[in-house]
Amino acid sequence: MKKTIEEHADRFSEIAGQYDDSQNSDEYRACVSLVVEHAAPSADDTVLDLGTGTGAIALALAPDAKRVVGRDISEGMLDEARRKAEEEGLENVEFGEGSFREPNVEETEGEVDVVVSNFAMHHLSDEEKREAVEVVAGLDPRKFVLGDVMFFGTPDPDEPFYSPEVDDPSTVGHLADALTDNGFSLTAVERVHEQVGVLVAERAGG
Numbered sequence: 549m550k551k552t553i554e555e556h557a558d559r560f561s562e563i564a565g566q567y568d569d570s571q572n573s574d575e576y577r578a579c580v581s582l583v584v585e586h587a588a589p590s591a592d593d594t595v596l597d598l599g600t601g602t603g604a605i606a607l608a609l610a611p612d613a614k615r616v617v618g619r620d621i622s623e624g625m626l627d628e629a630r631r632k633a634e635e636e637g638l639e640n641v642e643f644g645e646g647s648f649r650e651p652n653v654e655e656t657e658g659e660v661d662v663v664v665s666n667f668a669m670h671h672l673s674d675e676e677k678r679e680a681v682e683v684v685a686g687l688d689p690r691k692f693v694l695g696d697v698m699f700f701g702t703p704d705p706d707e708p709f710y711s712p713e714v715d716d717p718s719t720v721g722h723l724a725d726a727l728t729d730n731g732f733s734l735t736a737v738e739r740v741h742e743q744v745g746v747l748v749a750e751r752a753g754g
């Protein structure tokens with residue numbers, strides 16, 4: 549991680565009010581749509597959204613799920629997410645503090661059916677992403693949908709889709725290895741851009 553958790557949290561809390569308006573790239577929007585489409589929760593499902601931010605994915609999935617739990621390290625982003633949930637009258641979504649390392653979901657009593665994460669895991673180093681996948685696998689979901697900055701080839705250094713000083717994206721190969729090493733099968737790989745994609749991982753044999 550190129551910044552500490554606290555630095556990332558402060559950075560996002562500072563821009564929380566403008567975050568939604570700033571996310572206007574075609575690639576970000578495509579990723580949101582694909583993560584929502586692949587998550588496809590049923591009415592009995594509990595969904596966990598890690599690095600939920602202002603709740604783009606969590607709020608979109610709430611009408612189809614039994615319950616959605618959004619976790620983030622930035623109180624400012626979480627406040628925005630809660631404000632939007634109230635505005636939209638969504639009562640089955642809950643936002644609170646939690647990280648990839650400690651998602652803080654004990655109250656779901658081991659019943660996380662689907663885990664999603666969009667544009668958040670690239671803040672972690674390769675090793676931390678592997679640890680995060682282990683944590684997700686430990687929750688025993690049937691599906692993990694990961695949308696993020698990820699390298700399908702060698703990224704053009706003159707056109708990074710990310711900020712090298714704060715972001716640390718992995719190759720698709722590294723993410724695929726971490727997922728399959730933790731008992732997932734990759735059931736879809738969506739390439740949105742050479743540096744952006746969505747991976748759908750399901751429990752092998754599940």
Ligand SMILES: C[S@@+](CC[C@H](N)C(=O)[O-])C[C@H]1O[C@@H](n2cnc3c(N)ncnc32)[C@H](O)[C@@H]1O
Nearest residue numbers: 560599600601604620621622625647648666668
């Ligand atoms: C670019 S935003 C994406 C927010 C949202 N998922 C979306 O699609 O709009 C990244 C979010 O990841 C959160 N984040 C960064 N590091 C994190 C960590 N280690 N654990 C949980 N969330 C983290 C940030 O606070 C921020 O809200």
